[in-house]
Amino acid sequence: MTSLLADPEKNGYPENMQDRLFQDPDLVQFYDPDNGWGDDTRHCLALAEKVESVLDLGCGTGLLAAALGPGRDVWGVDPAEAMLEIARKRPGGSTVTWIQADGRSIRLRRRFDLILMTGHAFQCLLTDADQSALRETIAAHLAPGGSFIFDSRNPVREEWREWVPDLTRRVFDHPELGRITAWNDVSMDAETQIVTYETIRAYPVNAYTYYMLGAANHLSRAR
Numbered sequence: 001m002t003s004l005l006a007d008p009e010k011n012g013y014p015e016n017m018q019d020r021l022f023q024d025p026d027l028v029q030f031y032d033p034d035n036g037w038g039d040d041t042r043h044c045l046a047l048a049e050k051v052e053s054v055l056d057l058g059c060g061t062g063l064l065a066a067a068l069g070p071g072r073d074v075w076g077v078d079p080a081e082a083m084l085e086i087a088r089k090r091p092g093g094s095t096v097t098w099i100q101a102d103g104r105s106i107r108l109r110r111r112f113d114l115i116l117m118t119g120h121a122f123q124c125l126l127t128d129a130d131q132s133a134l135r136e137t138i139a140a141h142l143a144p145g146g147s148f149i150f151d152s153r154n155p156v157r158e159e160w161r162e163w164v165p166d167l168t169r170r171v172f173d174h175p176e177l178g179r180i181t182a183w184n185d186v187s188m189d190a191e192t193q194i195v196t197y198e199t200i201r202a203y204p205v206n207a208y209t210y211y212m213l214g215a216a217n218h219l220s221r222a223r
């Protein structure tokens with residue numbers, strides 16, 4: 001990991017560092033079936049009820065932004081084109097301005113009543129330098145009296161320890177491939193506090209054979 005930059009802690013991770021989990025269409029097609037509305041996104045939907053403009057940073061496949069779009073000025077920003085591709089096509093997608101960009105450096109020259117960063121997108125900011133750059137983006141885009149809402153895992157809880165096959169095995173339906181079984185596996189670098197996890201997905205080809213879909217390592221910050 002450290003070979004990518006002389007000092008990622010000081011400089012942050014390179015913007016062109018690709019996270020296959022979000023960039024590869026073969027993997028991204030599982031994002032919506034495996035995720036969806038949760039308490040967090042429903043809470044943000046309610047928070048946005050009275051605001052006129054929203055910036056969704058790390059908007060992913062755009063579930064939340066597209067629901068907020070009608071009747072508001074909503075912008076969705078994400079570095080992953082494959083995620084935005086789904087966002088543009090979803091119902092309500094045409095009501096949102098989608099921008100492919102990195103949340104650390106984007107400058108839209110406009111301000112928003114509400115800035116959101118949901119689904120632990122904040123954990124994709126791997127170093128203090130990355131988080132600091134994100135804070136500058138927030139300062140540059142928040143309207144006076146506006147709010148920035150983001151979620152972050154509680155580091156004390158060390159939730160990543162549970163991202164192992166036996167505790168993460170789940171089943172969901174994919175619109176074309178049918179019933180999918182998925183699970184995660186994880187490792188943590190104690191020095192950098194960066195968690196690397198992969199999601200493995202399998203679907204039945206026939207009664208005897210499962211087709212395993214290639215997993216991509218995904219980096220996430222533990223603290």
Ligand SMILES: C[S@@+](CC[C@H](N)C(=O)[O-])C[C@H]1O[C@@H](n2cnc3c(N)ncnc32)[C@H](O)[C@@H]1O
Nearest residue numbers: 022058059060080083102103104118119121124
């Ligand atoms: C787990 S997904 C969450 C997507 C969406 N917010 C949700 O709640 O479903 C994390 C998203 O953060 C995006 N992301 C990663 N690094 C980012 C960065 N530097 N700036 C903005 N978004 C980033 C990824 O491309 C991915 O779409």
